[in-house]
Amino acid sequence: MTTVSDIENMIARVGIGDRNAFSALYDATSAKLFGVCLRILNNRADAEEALQEVFVRIWQKASSYSANGYSPMTWLITLARNLAIDKLRARKAPTTDIDDVPDLRDQGPTPEAAAIASSERAQIDTCLNELDDGHADAVRGAYLNGDSYQELADRFDVPINTMRTWLRRSLLKLKECLSR
Known part of the structure; x- marks a missing residue:
């Protein structure tokens, strides 16, 4: 011992x-x-x-x-x-290089961008409502739904050149409305 x-x-x-x-x-x-x-x-x-x-x-x-x-x-x-x-x-706890950390930021719009987009959307809706119903639907179909000129002309039963004129004039009115 x-x-x-x-x-x-x-x-x-x-x-x-x-x-x-x-x-x-x-x-x-x-x-x-x-x-x-x-x-x-x-x-x-x-x-x-x-x-x-x-x-x-x-x-x-x-x-x-x-x-x-x-x-x-x-x-x-x-x-x-x-x-x-x-x-x-x-x-314990080996250190991690900052470059190896995944990007954890929210990839969605910032609150400011979301507010601006919402405001712009409301302004566009207001301006679309100032157009004739058929013309507003044609603009929505062409620029929001991706419809072709021919599809819109067939739907509204007008010649294709008339549809192009509707869309061109409607876009000019929208531009004028949005610049106010």
Whole structure:
């Protein structure tokens, strides 16, 4: 059974580069420190890697350890815990490049554009109502429904050139109305 003073002694000897003391410290504490890493990382491979890094740090920092009334296991566990938490933070939430974020903006019209379009639509409806009924229906058919001149001429029972004249004159009246 390894005592607190045994662990303090091993840490002190590791601080002066004693490889045998380092091996003994590993044998005495690695199971406990591995448990700390495993509990935090919840992944055996990551915990084994973290434990290896913990012992590298112990080798590097053992000379700075001083027995100040705290348990040497507290110092070792703190090293293991902090390193495991650092590894956990590093594997969580990788940053995303701003260019990889999809465009989340609303692709529809802005409220201002919608209001303007609504106002323009109301103005066009008002101007269409000023035309003769047949002429307004012909304009709607040609420019909103995509009807051909021939289809409109057949529907209104007029020659095709008359239909073209209706549409041309109706568009001039609409232009005049919309410019007021």
